[in-house]
Amino acid sequence: MSTQVPETQETEESEAETETESVPVAQQRRQQRKADRRERVEERERERTEEEAASDENRYHLKVFRYDPEVEGKQEPRFDEFHVPYHKGMTVLDALMYARDHFDSSLTFRHSCRQAICGSDAMFVNGRQRLCCKTQLSDLEEPVRVEPLPHQEVVKDLVVDMEHFYDQMEAVEPFFQTNDLPDGELDEQRQTRENREKVKMSTRCIWCGACMSSCNIAAGDNEYLGPAAINKAYRFAMDEREGSDMKEHRLRILEQEHGVWRCQTQFSCTEVCPKDIPLTAHIQELKREAVKNNLKFW
């Protein structure tokens, strides 16, 4: 489904916790808990009022995409607005976590490491694929619009189905293969510093899917391997430890109808890659290698 839905004004965030009457019980402890809870609710209410009294400059205004296939009111995609208190250094992920933990616990998104290595939180922020944990709010225009990655099916809120991305990654034989491994279990294969340097950037991929989501070709051709998978193949094809036979084998995989030749060098993948991998350059280099390889047998 498309995530580009018409914007509708929706309800402001509401405190999830409300006082309700509970059945009176004799136990003092329960009474105490209730009193404690009331106190905490009041305290949170106070904090909230204070926060709201603070000037708007100290809050960031977020518009966040919401969708849930089984919850009434969320089956039609909508945008919810959150006003999150700002602190220096706050990232889009911090803001989403704040909104979830303080305003609406059903707000759903993937995240884990918070340091741009697990690749869970690529989203479409102000019209561009970005990794939320390394995107500073202060670099963005308000309101900050947060949507799921385009061109992938939305599961719920900001979570997309990654299966197709994983399938493409796994379609390029994404594992080291060689015909001449040393015999001894303590014998290393040698690799030059230059060769390690050559594959270094390609090994930095964190499988976030930002590149694939930004690619027009991938959007139109579901079978196109896409920039991340081709980069994965590059990582092995260029690794001298695999040997020349294996390189030829890899180039044949990449030359297929939905392989490297589909790329039209629009550079969108390179622009959005949060790990600065020169994806387009890698694809181009593989095209040249493929041509060279074919000339050899001509």
Next chain:
Amino acid sequence: MYEHDVIVVGAGGAGLRAAIAAQEEGADVAIVSKLHPVRSHTGAAEGGINAALREGDSWEDHAYDTMKGSDYLGDAPAIETLCQDSPKETIQLEHWGMAFSRDDDGRVSQRPFGGLSFPRTTYAGAETGHQLLHTMYEQLVKRGIKVYDEWYVLNLAVSDEEVPEERSCHGIVAYDIQSGEVSGFRARNGVILATGGPGQVFDHTTNAVANTGDGVAMAYRAGVPMEDMEFIQFHPTTLPSTGVLITEGVRGEGGILYNENGERLMFEYGYANNAGELASRDVVSRAELTEINAGRGIEDEYVHLDMRHLGEERIIDRLENIVHLSEDFEGVDPLEEPMPVKPGQHYAMGGVETDENGETCITGLYAAGECACASVHGSNRLGGNALPELIVFGRRAGAHAAGKDLGTAEITTGKRGEWEAGEVDTPVAPGAVRSPDDSAVADGGERAADGGTMAATGDEVVTRAVDAENRRIDHLMTKEDGVQHAEIRSEVQKSMTRHVNVFREKEGLKQALVDLREARERYTDVYVNDPSRTYNTDLIQTIETRNILDLAEAITLGALARDEFRGAHWRKEHQERDDENWLKHTMLSWNEGSPELWYKPVILEGENKTYEPKIRSY
């Protein structure tokens, strides 16, 4: 119900290695993980893998360094196994294509690390964990090993014998996060826990949001003791605003720590006159906080780590990732100015009690990696010893679970060997909150709803566990109001960071127990606000919070009981290591909700020698 020979819970370094090893032994193996494997927190490890690969180095030296670093609380059979197996396992990764940094002669690079007598930390830039994780996932794909990703494991299916040592594990119960399906997974041979660290117990941590100690808590409630939980490593160089890790490799390459006055604090104030910045992590963390508490910190919060003198070329070659992390998460370009750093929770030395084959006292239940305690790290882990632990003990657990004979373990588990009862004076009773209503279901305090009737078959054990988890989820989802987990979790994290941090005092530890008791009571009133069965992270986090509570309590109880200063565990009232009374592991058994403290002796007898406790100075 799904069925496999071996089921691995968690897909980081230890879980992936275990799965590969089990399959190599011919087992039908599957991984069940709440994250897709490449999202695992092993990927955030930076520094490297300790392995005695080179001329002039030996596994014996590695073992000596590790035992000294552990402050003589590691068990020699586990430490020696780690050091003997690590070279082979490290080169195995090279054979799988891992992109290690290279020397001029084309061999894998090694560098100095804290507490090591030889530069044996094998690395791939400052992103060794990322390279290791992806290399192993590639091997998983190559072998076609089944992964149930984004399935959250709710509980273990363990039989109900009265004595934990007589129980056996028959599988797990898991929840498909995407669809909301609850299902049993029968494991014919064994279940291996590889669920990682418990960093979310604290609020300033290098750990991921997913590191909630699920495996440790599940094993604990099933009857396996937690071992040495009070030993928490605080890494000396984390970025103040986020807790993002700055690798020890920076100091390994020559980075220097300065206080506010520009003094090289490690030498100026005598914290480590020989090793300086490369003293063991606990030593450096305490030095930094002592400086900050003495008013010599910058903005009363942090110190400076300077690597500019290494030169841009060397920094980019060996530590490039650090430049990005510092810029992205602290806004500081470390090529231009020093990085602000302070100690942050990083690693748990303790965990699920296992032997050197990864086996727990419950038949068919294994643990490996950070969630396990064999014990390799004792009271303090050396930098570069976590990644070899994953691959060495991951492999052993996987192979053993699949039926390979690894010989009889020298380490005993449960109360099978020598042990003594322990006692600790607590201000409130720890353990399960006994509640008259059905909130006990949410508390997870009961092992079996039917009061412990013996289940006849493994399938029945799994089915019964599935029923219990369905009841728990129904309770959490149908409850209309109450407390939300985020509030409880945040209060636990604050209390732990305030009272159970680098510096620990008796009264503070007692206060933490009071806070934790209150949190447990509030948890009986917890509810899930999100009504959806689709990708309900509110539900998952609510269950994780229960696990956090169990681990926080165990850490605090151990810290209060151990009235000595050893390794990472510092007590204000007890400033000496006390070998007379404390050369023993702290064990905590759930005991059906009334935690029991006991001790077992440390094993200092190695293969060829006995490690004599010495003063640990750097």
